[in-house]
Amino acid sequence: MTELYEKILSEKKIAYAVFSSQYFVEEHSRYFVKLMERPVTRGVTVLWDLFPELVGSEDQVEGVLQGKQRRFTLEKISKFTEQVKLRYYNLILLPFKKAGVNQILCIMNDTTFETSLEQRIQQQQHEIKLLESTLTSAIPPLSSGLVGDSPKIEIVRKFITKIADIKSTMILLEGETGTGKNLVARMIHNQSALAKSPFIEVNCASIPATLIESEIFGYERGAFTNATSSKHGLLEEADGGTFFLDEISELPVALQSKFLSFLENKTFRRLGSTLERTVSVRIIAATNHNLLQAVERGEFRQDLFFRLNVVSLRLPSLRELGTDIISIADHFIHIYAFDFKKKTLRLSEAAQQKLLSYHWPGNVRELRNVIERAVIFADGEEIEPDHIVLVEEPKIEALSPERPLLPDAATSLYEMEKEIIQRALKQAKGNQTRAARALGLTLDTLRYRIKKYRIHL
Secondary structure: OHHHHHHHHHHOOEEEEEEOOOOEEEEEOHHHHHHHOOOOOOOOOEHHHHOHHHOOOHHHHHHHHOOOOOOEEEEEEEEEOOOOOEEEEEEEEEEEEEOOEEEEEEEEEEOHHHHHHHHHHHHHHHHHHHHHHHHHHHOOOOOOOOOOOOHHHHHHHHHHHHHOOOOOOOEEEEOOOOOOHHHHHHHHHHOOOOOOOOEEEEEOOOOOOOOHHHHHHOEOOOOOOOOOOOEOOHHHHOOOOEEEEEOHHHOOHHHHHHHHHHHHHOEEOOEOOOOOEEOOOEEEEEEOOOHHHHHHOOOOOHHHHHHHOOEEEEOOOHHHOOOHHHHHHHHHHHHHHHHOOOOOOEEOHHHHHHHHOOOOOOHHHHHHHHHHHHHHHOOOOEEOHHHOOOOOOOOOOOOOOOOOOOOOOOOOHHHHHHHHHHHHHHHOOOOHHHHHHHHOOOHHHHHHHHHHOOOOO
């Protein structure tokens, strides 16, 4: 019967061992020795020698031995075999009594195949995302250049021409969401001598904080549980070209120090490595937040801000471009008319006025989406106002003060400002963007005051 049990356990890749109250091996299955790949001697081999991963968990192990804890589990423990192959297994400790004496039953489940398969799937999914990101960044959104001839667009053009071939200088692009910061970064790259070199874009807001360091700097085999092989980081992928960090304000504070060190010394270490590596890349960063205010709030390192802010450009919002809005809309109309196999379309006078009178909170990105829908539903040769669907925000009524303009002796300026902000937020139904607009503040300033006055939303 023992042979039958051994055969079943081996087939299911399960092994067991029993440890005494002094944590010595009392008995074990044959497959247990095979998994451990080392001699296991009864009454001599100790639990801690076999499983150093349990060091630090002595209280839990003791709880299992005394029957106070029903089980203790460690999943996906990794060990290198004598052939330098990585093996994974789950470890379960259970209370066990023999002849009234407390012991520990240790069950091992070999999960090498399943874990390796999961890692391959995760790696392939990650590679697909990187390829999609590379493909997206390789094709500028709908345009390889800037449309419009307003003074503010001319300033952007001149900036790109001036800075394109000065690859050693760091660039900070600022502006609202949807103003085309990634397009300008791509144009700087394409107009420089680096045009045929890699352009690697990283959106700091789209990568979990726990993964962003390994994504940017890479990692060595064994640096963490699923690191079965070494991997280049995106910095190394960008070597010789341009490294664009979008939403730099979302870079975790803990990682900002390491990135600053790279900017200063041009060297870095992969996760889990002591080897210094060097790359030659142009750094372009972008943000839709006020970094100086983030510094004041302690959310962004001051030294990193000054290191990034060598050359900066604020991209204008769409509502600042005047009649360029029509030129940009015409540009999108030509593109989508071609894509959707439509006849030549143009904006009617009324449609143009509707576009010019809108405030465009989503900027060029919002305009592109509006025009795409309008082209789809336009039947004749003109796009009419009805084809243009805009996100209409409810207007906030003027804030008529409920108190006298001058505070009485019992009311401080602090309290009045707090109350006005609370009323604006209430009328805006919690929408901070609309409340900020009604108060004549920037969104960042409003958020700072919400935090300052500890206003609960």
